[in-house]
Amino acid sequence: MAHHRVRIAPSPTGPLHIGTARTALFNYLHARHVGGTFILRLEDTDVARSTLEFEKDILDGLHWLGLEWDEGPEVAGEPARGPHAPYRQMERLPSYAAAAQRLLADDLAYPCYCTSAELEADRASREAERLPPRYVGRCAALTPEERRTRERDGRRGALRFRVGEGVVAFDDIVRGRVEIDVANLGGDFVIVRADGTPLYHFTVVVDDAAMEITHVIRGEDHLSNTPKHILLFQALGHAVPRFAHLPLILNPDRSKMSKRKSQTAIDDYIAQGFVREALVNYLALLGWATGTEEEILSLPEITERFDLSQVHKGGAIFDRERLEWINGQWIRRLSADELIDRLRPFIEADLVAGRIEWMPSDDELRSLLPVIQERLPTLGAIGDLVGFLWVAELDVDTAMLIPKRWDHATTLAGLEAAREVIADVRDVVFEADEMEPPLRALAEARGWKAGDLFMAIRVAVTGRTATPPLFDTLVALGRDRVLARLDHAVEVLAPS
RNA sequence: GCCCCCAUCGUCUAGAGGCCUAGGACGCCACCCUUUCAAGGUGGAGAUCAGGGGUUCGAAUCCCCUUGGGGGUACCA
Numbered sequence A: 001m002a003h004h005r006v007r008i009a010p011s012p013t014g015p016l017h018i019g020t021a022r023t024a025l026f027n028y029l030h031a032r033h034v035g036g037t038f039i040l041r042l043e044d045t046d047v048a049r050s051t052l053e054f055e056k057d058i059l060d061g062l063h064w065l066g067l068e069w070d071e072g073p074e075v076a077g078e079p080a081r082g083p084h085a086p087y088r089q090m091e092r093l094p095s096y097a098a099a100a101q102r103l104l105a106d107d108l109a110y111p112c113y114c115t116s117a118e119l120e121a122d123r124a125s126r127e128a129e130r131l132p133p134r135y136v137g138r139c140a141a142l143t144p145e146e147r148r149t150r151e152r153d154g155r156r157g158a159l160r161f162r163v164g165e166g167v168v169a170f171d172d173i174v175r176g177r178v179e180i181d182v183a184n185l186g187g188d189f190v191i192v193r194a195d196g197t198p199l200y201h202f203t204v205v206v207d208d209a210a211m212e213i214t215h216v217i218r219g220e221d222h223l224s225n226t227p228k229h230i231l232l233f234q235a236l237g238h239a240v241p242r243f244a245h246l247p248l249i250l251n252p253d254r255s256k257m258s259k260r261k262s263q264t265a266i267d268d269y270i271a272q273g274f275v276r277e278a279l280v281n282y283l284a285l286l287g288w289a290t291g292t293e294e295e296i297l298s299l300p301e302i303t304e305r306f307d308l309s310q311v312h313k314g315g316a317i318f319d320r321e322r323l324e325w326i327n328g329q330w331i332r333r334l335s336a337d338e339l340i341d342r343l344r345p346f347i348e349a350d351l352v353a354g355r356i357e358w359m360p361s362d363d364e365l366r367s368l369l370p371v372i373q374e375r376l377p378t379l380g381a382i383g384d385l386v387g388f389l390w391v392a393e394l395d396v397d398t399a400m401l402i403p404k405r406w407d408h409a410t411t412l413a414g415l416e417a418a419r420e421v422i423a424d425v426r427d428v429v430f431e432a433d434e435m436e437p438p439l440r441a442l443a444e445a446r447g448w449k450a451g452d453l454f455m456a457i458r459v460a461v462t463g464r465t466a467t468p469p470l471f472d473t474l475v476a477l478g479r480d481r482v483l484a485r486l487d488h489a490v491e492v493l494a495p496s
Numbered sequence B: 001g002c003c004c005c006c007a008u009c010g011u012c013u014a015g016a017g018g019c020c021u022a023g024g025a026c027g028c029c030a031c032c033c034u035u036u037c038a039a040g041g042u043g044g045a046g047a048u049c050a051g052g053g054g055u056u057c058g059a060a061u062c063c064c065c066u067u068g069g070g071g072g073u074a075c076c077a
Helices: A018-034 A052-065 A093-105 A116-128 A144-152 A200-210 A220-235 A266-272 A276-284 A299-305 A320-333 A336-352 A362-375 A379-390 A408-427 A432-446 A450-462 A470-477 A479-493
Strands: A005-008 A037-040 A109-112 A158-161 A167-172 A176-181 A189-192 A215-219 A242-246
Touching: A005 A018, A005 A215, A018 A037, A018 A052, A018 A215, A018 A242, A018 A266, A018 A276, A018 A299, A052 A266, A052 A276, A093 A109, A093 A158, A093 A189, A093 A200, A158 A220, A167 A220, A167 A242, A176 A220, A189 A200, A200 A220, A215 A220, A220 A242, A276 A299, A276 A320, A320 A362, A336 A362, A336 A379, A362 A379, A362 A470, A379 A470, A408 A432, A408 A450, A408 A479, A432 A450, A432 A470, A450 A470, A450 A479, A470 A479
Parallel strands: A005 A037, A215 A242
Antiparallel strands: A109 A158, A158 A189, A167 A176
């Protein structure tokens, strides 16, 4: 197989799903690793559920992940580019009609006039006999005359594909040899609805053939349907592509990952502040490993090492804790400019939500980076970490202000004394190095543990018990605000 | 029900007959560092390799059965 052509074929019936993103990633990795072509095709034949908004969401999400495709629509609603355009199934209807016509002409498919009531009755009776569901073939041998009669009665037939008999076998790149007796396929299956719209199993084959797809890399949930596709490729006279069925991403209970039991929308992860490098890194390592002990890898590094035949067979539970760890690893690897750029939207979101009152400048963020970069599990955690810097006043109460080992009076005395010490450093530059020695000296002079004094100050100026290092925090706040917040805390504690 | 697929620490995985008294990572627990929180460092607990039969001098690795789990079975994709 000279040139590899692979595709991701999402349905715009929902926002970009973790599973779709992972399948797209593996297709991308394979294509880039072998120097092939990565195609994006939108399977929008489920008109009732497909929307342009979902289409946009999916394209945006794939772009965000950095999985650029070589052929397909670039922007939602816009014409697609590539030698096999269009890449949107609803714009390819004539090709399905032509393929259907050929199958009909060759008698490889036939019109079926069964009503849904009849089919339902068939299903019920087979179930009563404890037999697997299967189309009974009522319309399989209708004469041209019988068909005409039904058409005259105003009945419109769906098109059924003749399954025939025999065993379909194929060598799956991840699973090895798979053999399925077509007798288990459920009989002749519908490829075109009575209203003329084509069904998934049919469009996917017509398009994969037309787009000269050489490797179909998709989720394991399609494994059982693969014989139907192979039969169709053969009936249409096309070469059958290679298949690679990826293990599923699972809910914690090991069922197929679903919206109901897990967070599945890529959007949600983006909104929480996961970075693309981490998502890509994590997803690549679900069902595949380098075989070495390397774990933190960039998209190019993964591409270089990727090998479809090394992909696992068993499904993998989506582990958010591990994703968070990888996210932290990547946040720490980001450059200052890069991190500031990516943090900004999250700070803006905090502003809009009223959690902070103004936006920090780039310079302020840059000076904060040394103490926040290693403390951010996600970009979205920025507000929790240092949001106290960007509000005018703090909400602190007595209980919160008193350190564990201290009592009310000690805390009051400690904060008053600390206020004086800090006010006294006015002659020098307000820097961390200048404040620590005098405050330590104060603690020693009064017989306090420095940690307790620091904790009281920390809560007074930040409203929290967990913050970046205290003296860096004081500098970030600035002398005036530090003194004002200490005064306020003293007021809160002072007997009135 | 029927068909298909799968099975190594809680989780992600390394392992392609002897290197395995099963390695790494996340998480967890200690300790170190330390003003809190992180990060980092060190150490620890954690898997009779689902169970049972084979094959072999030797099996986590090969074969069979059982069990468990998952997927598919639409005029959804």
